[in-house]
Amino acid sequence: MNRLHPRIRVVWAGQAAVTAVVLTVVVIVVDQLAVDLPIWVPPLVFLLFLVGGVGLALARYRVWRYEVRDDALYLERGVFTRVRTVVPFVRIQHVDSSRGPLERLIGLANTVVYTAGSRGADVTVPGLTPGGADDLRERLKRLAIRAEGEDAV
Numbered sequence: 001m002n003r004l005h006p007r008i009r010v011v012w013a014g015q016a017a018v019t020a021v022v023l024t025v026v027v028i029v030v031d032q033l034a035v036d037l038p039i040w041v042p043p044l045v046f047l048l049f050l051v052g053g054v055g056l057a058l059a060r061y062r063v064w065r066y067e068v069r070d071d072a073l074y075l076e077r078g079v080f081t082r083v084r085t086v087v088p089f090v091r092i093q094h095v096d097s098s099r100g101p102l103e104r105l106i107g108l109a110n111t112v113v114y115t116a117g118s119r120g121a122d123v124t125v126p127g128l129t130p131g132g133a134d135d136l137r138e139r140l141k142r143l144a145i146r147a148e149g150e151d152a153v
Contacts, residue, residue, distance in 0.1 A: 001065035001076065009061045010126025014102055016053020020046050039082050064123050068139060071147075073113060075123055085123055089147035091115045095140045097133040109133035113140060 026045040031037040038059040056079060073092075075085040096112045103109060109130045114122045128136060 001067045001074070003124075004061060004064050004066075004127030005108055005129060005132075006061070007059050007108055008064075010106055011108060011127070012057030012060060013054045014081055016057055017050055020049035022079075023049050029031050057102070061127075064127070066121055068136070068143070073123070073125075073140060075125070087113055087115055089140070089143045091117065092140060092144035092147075095137045095144070097130075097137045099130065111136045 011077060024042050026100075027037070027042050027045045031042065059079045060077070063077060063079060063082070067074045072089060073087040075083075075087070077083055077085075093114045093116055095114070097109050098112055099109045107129065108126075109128050109132070111124055111125045111128060111133045112124070
């Protein structure tokens with residue numbers, strides 16, 4: 001099974017930091033408008049969410065794996081609930097590569113696999129180098145086209 005690039009931990013930790021800041025601002029606004037909280041509550045909220053989020057980012061990195069096999073894309077992830085996903089190539093509709101602002105800054109990309117089926121039936125492989133994301137996208141595209149030909153009537 002393939003691991004994600006180690007820099008994905010920076011992206012996830014950055015997202016945790018942004019969440020901690022937003023929640024702290026919400027606590028400060030609520031404090032100013034509705035309740036009178038002790039002065040130590042907003043910093044405590046920030047610290048708890050920052051430490052918890054960074055810890056979760058590190059734990060996510062440890063369990064996230066993916067593998068392209070002969071018949072499907074296999075994903076394993078989840079800290080509290082382990083999720084194992086199998087995406088048969090014959091179900092793949094299209095594949096994209098994407099890079100958000102923080103990912104561009106860090107030098108990472110995602111590969112998003114859209115599948116046939118219910119709404120939201122897509123999976124993302126995060127934490128790839130841009131070249132790795134493009135290679136995975138092209139490889140999955142070729143395998144999906146080949147699987148479609150084998151499955152055709």
